Amino acid sequence: MLEKEELVSLYDDLAKKICLSDTACKQVETHFDTIKDLINSNLIEYFGEQAEIKTFPQGSWSLGTTIKPLRGSDDDYDVDLVVALSNVNITASELKANIGAILKSTKEYVGKVEEKGRAWCINYANSHIDIVPSINNLDGSICITDKESNGSYTYLKSYPKDLVEWFKNKSNDNSSEYDSDLKTKPIHSYQRFTKLQKVVRILKQHRNSTCKDINEKERPISILITIIAAELYDEHDKTLLDALTTVTSKLETYLSNHRNTDGKYVIVNPVNKKEIFTDKWTDHPERQAVFLKWADQVYYDLILQAQTLDRVEYATKMEPIFGQYVSDFYEQLGKKHEDAQAMGCMRYSKADGVSFENNDKGEKFVRNTFWGN
Incomplete structure (x- = not known):
């Protein structure tokens, strides 16, 4: 299981790297x-x-x-x-x-x-x-x-x-x-870019990577991803990771709540109720199937796996989605941690886990060297 601080930094970094x-x-x-x-x-x-x-x-x-x-x-x-x-x-x-x-x-x-x-x-x-x-x-x-x-x-x-x-x-x-x-x-x-804008970017990157081999017309459309993310977004979430967790964890419930009495999904344009973004799902059920599978997969890939996998395993899973940016992040993180240890900034608390920032959170680690104190 990865430390939250590490995941917060990872997704902040990835959101920047996938920008134009x-x-x-x-x-x-x-x-x-x-x-x-x-x-x-x-x-x-x-x-x-x-x-x-x-x-x-x-x-x-x-x-x-x-x-x-x-x-x-x-x-x-x-x-x-x-x-x-x-x-x-x-x-x-x-x-x-x-x-x-x-x-x-x-x-x-x-x-x-x-x-x-x-x-x-x-x-x-x-x-x-x-x-x-x-x-x-x-x-x-x-x-x-x-x-x-x-x-x-x-x-x-x-x-x-x-x-x-x-x-x-x-x-x-x-x-x-x-x-x-x-x-x-x-x-x-x-x-500046808001957490919601960054959440949408990450979701679109996940869609592009996981659906790259699917016919373009069948892939989840960007406007639908954007609208749903905006409706699920909680502005009170403190970090991008928190916001991403909120949105992806509620996708299944959101979709279930947008089925009519005939069992059809009805998601409309919030500024033009006559425009239904899911209207073609009836004639093209494969588009619905792809979207539902993606909505389930994105929560598992980005959030649930981080709760069970170690750093190496999680990075291996993320690289097919975010590419070289994942390796680059961990290379930079390793250098940062090495410098923090050398400066005596490494701390631990039950609430925040291991921290390499120069702050007062938790108990400070004593630097360990082969020559002793």
Whole structure:
């Protein structure tokens, strides 16, 4: 069984390591600016000066929960950029086609543009940006284009700004304000990251690692992981480990409580009750099965195993999930403990276990040397 202090340090470190690198953040910001200028100039030329165009990130980037892709380098990324138009009258198919034509006709993006159901994807080696065409609504929501299975296009209502505010309230986070003008907001505008943001990152990393061999459409979707984590989060938890334990230990109960009388799981968008994130589970039961298995596994992997395994065993189990970051942490921890022992800072108490910090907790160990006192 590992000491709590060690686990607290481990997960604090892992949450930092799986963040996008500074280089990736700067690359994304540059790409955002380039794409924004490209699309704005072309659409204004097409629709005229009366058109108003806002471009802004959504999803994990705006929520502060983006992590490095599982495959690729530390400088890779996967983010969404919304293009929202006002004062124009255009169908979903026309809007989607126009944005696609602009991207495909640009020399920089030739051969890199791929259509998805609700976006155009620009692929950069192991990174990509999804461009989501949409229309601005007076109530602050947007209508995004959606390609249906029969090939036709329609608009779907979405509330990205409201979702960010809801998530911030759940985080009890007042460190930054979302851009009310819906302009591009760099991830660096977050002065700090809350425990909830870190919990979501760790859960997504676990999902990416444990479900990497499963069909992408069957894997637990990020928005569902994010919403559930936010609803289970307890702002009174003192450490990231405490928060992670609270969320993962309650997943099974949460899912059981969100089954209707027909036995179907119903988990809705908290800012748009008409949007049901689990609605496709009925037609695709394999997605439900994968999510339920993941929800059970994440608690066992991250929390329960730490209560029964020793350091070496637990590190061995964690490496397939977090990679080299686990080895790096324990290498640094060993050096820290060695230095603490040399300085006489090693202590023990029943409440906190072994501590290597320079504090008054517990009884101080007498340094043991081969030459005696």
